[in-house]
Amino acid sequence: MSNPPKPALECRDVTVKFGDVTALSDVAVSFAPGQIHAVVGQNGAGKTTFARVAAGLVQPTAGAVDVMGEEIRTGHVSQSRAAGVELVHQSFALPPSFTVAETMEFGATGKGGIYSRRGLAEKWRTHLAGLDVQVDLNRRIRDLPIETQQGIEIARALVMDARVLILDEPTAVLSPSGIDMLFARVRRLKQRGVTVILILHKIREVLGIADTVTVLRGGRKVEGPLPIAEVSAERLANLIVGDAIAKTLDRHERDALVGTKSPVGEGAGHPENATGPSVLSMTAVSTRPDSEGIALDGIDLDIRPGEIVGIAGVEGNGQKTLVRAISALADLASGSIRLAGQDVTGAPLAARRAIGLRIIPFERNVEGLSLTSSLWQNWSARELLQGSLLKVIRPSAVREACDRSLREWSVHYHNSMQKAGSLSGGNAQKVILAREVDSDARLIIAAQPTRGLDIGATAFVWQALRQARDRGAAILLISSDLDELFDISDRVVVMLSGRVNGEFRAPFDIASVGAAMTDAAARTSA
């Protein structure tokens, strides 16, 4: 065509620096209107920063952003919105105590005033129905499933007649069927003429939905936007991972890391190794309700030495409470917990750790490390707690031991006196591994151990967990990434509403695991 339409969104040589860190470097990319564009890359590639620049949340250090051919003032949300760019965040923040109608009214327009419940519901019913969000407008956000919440977030973003809708990692919180629903919704938006930019990190999702794909790596644009027909899964995987790292990974590992195809986990599974008596044995464990998450409801779970058991489930279905219950940080209402043959139901965490419980907690920077304390203090905490509090220590000796251990785990750091907060996510996680994965570990809980890590660090963590498993440790892996679970688990247990809703062995079937994640009726055991 001689006169191509103006791009819906164009970034011209955008650079973003946060202090010394360059998050985006000379990124130039333009997205054609009316299509579904995917932006992919590993963690730390700059995807979210890109989205935030387009939405006006981040002021680029250099470069310009055009919407529909018009340059906008960067770094102002109001300017981006006025131009028709809306962003749906990775972790969306709807007010939990608001009803759907209230959320739409006050979240979308930001205006207050006197209103009636019925009036609001009338006002927003058509809008939500038009976007195929089926929901009672008088229900409160906190009572809604996560897929519906996401639908409302999208509807909220579309109130202002958005022409470009950016969704940041929308699939990360969804079950497989939830992802299908989201993609159907995105296709309908396309039909309405909205340009949709999806930030994704799984190749199979990209191939399933997008018209074009753009790959970022280390803050730079590697390629794109490429028409999806012209790119193979193989090529895309190498573009995302980078040639240097691609060489160090075996093909199977790489496919799991970038989500190339439907995961089955045929490479995993050493059930023949896992024959000893259970290391962890939970019998009918229920917890008392508390403010930190939904309670467990009659959990039975056994893990044998030399076995990795993965916990699948949409976030917020009791995974956190499960970890807290095993760690003596949640109150049990009934049931019993045995660790390496000993009844530890009433025992404190210190006693459980003495038996060999190790925890890589969910929140690396809160539960795992004290960011303002030095590395050696963080590293030594577990050992120091095993003796008397008045035990005399020689800090220089502890620091030497810490240095040896951190080098063994190939942590990149200057010296052990530096603050834990000065490390990158991958290195911080390695410090936790160095502390928690020792030769006395009998049961290792790994809760979202690779969240936020780049591909190299993720592969490192997987390797560490496998090695611990092969040494005979039992491993409980909690992850919301099915590729990760299927790749390294020997068994997968699905949690739903604080219960076990199905147990699967390799080769895993994503459809039936997905069904167990969302549907209580699909209680099966394969």
Add this chain to the structure above:
Amino acid sequence: MKDSLLTVVRSLIFVAFALVLCALVFQFAGYNAPTMLWAVADGAFLRSGAIEQSLRWALPLFITAVGVGISFRAGFFNIGAQGQFYVGAICAAFAAEAFKGGPAFLVIPALIIAGMLGGALWALWPGLLRLRSGTDEVITTLMGNFMAGLLLVYVTSGPLKDPSGSGQQASSRPLDAAYRISDSLGLSPTIIGIAVAVGILMWLLVNRTAFGVLASLAGRNGTMVEWQGARLWKLGLSSFVISGALAGLAGTIEFMGPNGRIASGFLPAHGFTAILIALVANLNVVGTAAAAVFFGGLASAALYLPIMAGLPAAAIDIINAAIALFITARSKLVDKVLRLGGRPS
């Protein structure tokens, strides 16, 4: 070690800022600022006998401040040092009544222990409230100060009242000379020995025991040490009780040493100055010693100013307040300047 040096330099910069601010205030109030600051320095350290006078104030302040530092490190903001100081002195005074006539080598340690127990007790209940029901220790320890102050008024005008006393200030009966640990000048080998022992023991506790490392981790991130299996209440409550015991010890020293009795409302700023010292020293034991000497000097100068320079003793309060202001507002900017050209981040 670079870090601790940096801390000292930073604190000195803040103190310098504070002194400049004070100089401006004095100048605008109609005094000659350089003369005034010189008078402070002279009264604190330069004139003959000033060092001894300053140490008399510095040693009890040091003991209380080290304790404050221990609880702050563990993340418990015990600002009740003043109350613990009073209750320690009161308990020692009661013990002195009870053990009257006993041999000094038994009574003196007994009084010291009684004083430390009293201070510890006055820290124990806010600590328990915080750990059992999450009551904010800042509020309870602050209230504890007022309660202890009123208790002091009561005991000095009630059970321990000196019937022969006739001043405006009610006070207790004087301690038998045999049990005094210093004369009224307040500097004696016993007091110096106690302060040195406290300094060494607390330095060891902070820097050479598992407790020190874990309490510091707990103070910065309690959640993390809980996930390691630590019992926060153990770390927190013991830090709380140690800080109370040390404040009580300082109160006992004032009672058995320079004062020889307890008077209602004596040394009303002791605990707060100690908090300031701990903060200036960034909770570091060695730094606390240095800061205590500095603030001891100011306290001693406060007595000297009205007589020698015709200035109000409140000038010292202004200096203290200005330092508090700068220390609590410690800025990132100063850190940045200090790190310019420093090691790679």
